[in-house]
Amino acid sequence: xxxxxxxxxxxxxxxxxxxxxxxxxxxxxxxxxxxxxxxxxxxxxxxxxxxxxxxxxxxxxxxxxxxxxxxxxxxxxxxxxxxxxxxxxxxxxxxxxxxxxxxxxxxxxxxxxxxxxxxxxxxxxxxxxxxxxxxxxxxxxxxxxxxxxxxxxxxxxxxxxxxxxxxxxxxxxxxxxxxxxxxxxxxxxxxxxxxxxxxxxxxxxxxxxxxxxxxxxxxxxxxxxxxxxxxxxxxxxxxxxxxxxxxxxxxxxxxxxxxxxxxxxxxxxxxxxxxxxxxxxxxxxxxx
Numbered sequence: 001x002x003x004x005x006x007x008x009x010x011x012x013x014x015x016x017x018x019x020x021x022x023x024x025x026x027x028x029x030x031x032x033x034x035x036x037x038x039x040x041x042x043x044x045x046x047x048x049x050x051x052x053x054x055x056x057x058x059x060x061x062x063x064x065x066x067x068x069x070x071x072x073x074x075x076x077x078x079x080x081x082x083x084x085x086x087x088x089x090x091x092x093x094x095x096x097x098x099x100x101x102x103x104x105x106x107x108x109x110x111x112x113x114x115x116x117x118x119x120x121x122x123x124x125x126x127x128x129x130x131x132x133x134x135x136x137x138x139x140x141x142x143x144x145x146x147x148x149x150x151x152x153x154x155x156x157x158x159x160x161x162x163x164x165x166x167x168x169x170x171x172x173x174x175x176x177x178x179x180x181x182x183x184x185x186x187x188x189x190x191x192x193x194x195x196x197x198x199x200x201x202x203x204x205x206x207x208x209x210x211x212x213x214x215x216x217x218x219x220x221x222x223x224x225x226x227x228x229x230x231x232x233x234x235x236x237x238x239x240x241x242x243x244x245x246x247x248x249x250x251x252x253x254x255x256x257x258x259x260x261x262x263x264x265x266x267x268x269x270x271x272x273x274x275x276x277x278x279x280x281x282x283x284x285x286x287x288x
Contacts, residue, residue: 001016002016003016004068004069010061010062011060011063011064011065011068012055012059012060013058013061013068014057014058015058016078017081017083018104019059019076019104020103020104020105021041021052021053021059022054023102024104024106025041026270027269027270028127028270029107029108029110029223029227030118030227031118031127031134032044032131032134032138032155036053038053039054040054044152044154045075045110046071046075046111048063048071048072049062049147049152050072051148075109075110076106077109078106082105082106082263085260086099088258089257089258089267090257090264092248094244094248095264095267095268098264098267098271099264099267101274102267102271105266105270107227107230107232107262107266108227110227111155112229113158113195113228114155114228115223115224116216116224116228117137117158117161117181117184118134119220119223119228120177120180120215120220121133121134121174121177121181122220122223123177123215123219125177134155136172137155137161137169137172138154138155138156140172141156141164157189158185159189161182161185162182162185164182165182166178166179169182179215180213180214180215183213183214184213184216187213193210198229199229203225203231203233203234206221206225207234210224219236222234222235222236222237222262231262232259232262232263233258233259233260233261233262234262235252235261235262235265236265237252240272240273241265241269241272242278243272243277244268244271247278
């Protein structure tokens with residue numbers, strides 16, 4: 001159980017299982033949580049701005065206790081026991097090292113449209129450029145959000161991006177991805193992609209459903225399903241996972257990680273990328 005106390009302008013959270021802002025926000029699952037310059041991170045989720053920083057005996061957030069209970073606790077997946085999940089993962093040396101390295105990492109429950117659009121942008125791309133494209137998209141099409149005396153921008157709705165069209169997104173310099181972004185926006189805006197329906201599908205059916213969209217291959221689909229739909233059995237395989245694969249005889253078998261394959265994947269991905277493990281696999285190291 002987390003102990004939450006309300007201070008002036010922020011809350012302090014103690015107890016409960018480990019939560020690491022760095023490991024959570026730097027593990028490749030999100031692109032709008034950035035270092036805030038004070039040792040913490042600043043981000044906007046579902047139009048809610050927040051700074052989060054680590055303390056020796058817990059962490060702090062610039063939100064109310066009510067917002068923590070009704071939104072942030074779920075968004076940060078703090079009600080799930082990652083200790084129990086870690087205890088049930090394979091006991092091989094590589095997996096256990098990855099779990100230990102990623103202690104405190106949590107899978108964010110991101111807004112589905114933002115996650116889908118972001119991971120379409122992410123294909124064959126590096127993190128700084130992904131962040132730059134998303135930042136441009138938000139700056140031009142997002143709604144104003146005021147926080148601590150500054151103005152920020154929300155992630156634009158599917159409707160706004162659909163209205164802008166391909167010509168209207170030229171400023172993002174997203175290249176060949178622009179038609180994919182606009183098509184996905186149109187499909188979501190018109191209700192042809194139904195996130196509620198998708199949520200009820202098993203992983204195999206969900207992959208088929210979302211891969212109908214041009215520009216959404218298996219990796220993008222699994223990233224979206226894991227980070228945008230909370231399907232924790234999704235198992236994205238990218239360049240860093242391919243570098244880790246030789247440490248698993250016969251390659252990866254997602255079923256070996258059970259219902260929490262996606263959490264195992266994040267531990268493995270983060271450990272491999274942070275420590276630059278493995279041989280080259282035909283792509284530059286910063287491509288995800």
